[in-house]
Amino acid sequence: MAMRRIRAALWTVVCVLLWMVVAGCGRTEGSVLNDLRNLRDSLKHYRSVAVMNVKTQGLEQVYHIETWYQAPSYYRIQLADSRGQVQQVVIRNDQGIYIVSPPLKKSFRFNGDWADNQGHLYLFGSVIDRILQSPSRTYTREKGTVTFDLTMKPDNPLIGKQRVILDDRTLYPKQIAFFDRQGRELVTVQFQQFDPGATFKSSDFDPQQALALGPKDEPTWASGPFGVIEPTWLPQGWSRTEVQDSGGTVILRYRGGAEGLTLTEAHPIRTETALPGRAELWDLFGVPAVVTEGNVRTMYWTRDGVQFAMTGSLPPEDMARIAISTFEASGK
Template structure:
């Protein structure tokens, strides 16, 4: 009897030890992820973002710096055009910086909390996993994969996302899909430092405008202004609201150069303006918010229903004025990009 009891005790001890070495349950993993944001003091990540839109995929180098509680630096570099744009948040506000054009916009905003997050932000990925009670979870020998809802206010067609992490919860890859399960955006991470440290002025606006780590940012005024010598080749959006139509297109000579104005009529009338930017420094206080268009950051303003969206891409300044919703204006802007890169 004693021998039988001893055998049972040994069996229970061994079983308990084996279970302790086993795989974590999905609930345990989600519980770990929910605690990560609060414990996180800072991180640096780097990867490649591919936007599957238009006739050819567009590739961007994406670098993210985060320091608790609310310091962010997101660098988006178009690898084909060698143009970098920086989204910065510090104690002074939120900035959209375009160093090579010497342009900066400052917002009084709580981005990224108010913007629905971005696919390249680690906090956004953690939140989407934790918040989606209908999440699908699979595991392999080295990775966890989560299939969850996507909540990106700037692009409603981004419906779901697949997030892959290693077993230390380091992000590996994210794919954002539409309702037809087509991949719209993918980010592949190649670096992630979960215990990053930063210089004192790493999130300073002036330092990020003039260069970082000893690297000087070439500005438009320092170049031979080849882009400015070109004529503006106007691009019409490939998507417009139902019932809208192009009413007229005019080219206006201004002291700053030629400006192309497209006016659309219909239930949702709007005006699209395109021009070459001037090689002058511009630092403006914006009362709207930064809007992620995928391929660039836009500046969105809403004043008494009159909405204004401006952005710069491939050496051209765009301005969109109308009474549409934010998502409709963002969709028009993205469709201009798709046409421009054909």
């Protein structure tokens, strides 16, 4: 009997020591990946609140982001400026994807989805998929967090690496960051809340509700003169060939060898625009854009009361880089 008690005590000590060793080692990368896979499959709805800091080409901006998600495919991404005023809302429901600009009472509707390698700032399911599918990732664990560094595609001209920091216990997002190819931080999203218990009604994903978030009176900047807004970056060998300014609409034309590009700038008309065919949703670091399909494509985006339309045969990655370079430009 005494021997059995001694053996039982020794076995208890061994079990405790083994548990301490395992706890000291912490989560392995394999166990985290498996838990992330299970979390993605079980995540039916959530609400997240985050602050995004964007640093591009000498310009620094702050956005307040609130995301609602309802499985299998509904979402609502609200983007507000540093003052908390809602500028744009991205909504997906059974009718398609909408980009709504409440201050301008303007919306785009199209059929499609996020472009490849896009959407990984706002939708946590996409973040998890990016981690699981990354062919090149680095895993580290610190007190209270686990971190994945993910190498981006070679054809991405802006982003070299994505970093995802998760809570060690829940694996909920704490921070997402993008770095350029020189290792400089471009975008940081700091999550303040992540609530998987939030539930929503179908009407919460109605674009008309998002339009109602705008002011009753049109802002003065939405109708006043804006000058000529020129991009500060163009592909090598490209240059401007023509500027037309009619007072309400600006048309800029560029050429690079045999290729051409047209950039149109105007105040948008208060209406819903439905784009024919399929299109892709692109994130211009806080400004959503739509890119149509085809050899000759058009990218649409709205910023500071001006609607832009860029048409040409350049790759969407180059068009996105040109579009982002207009953010630091003021009308001349």
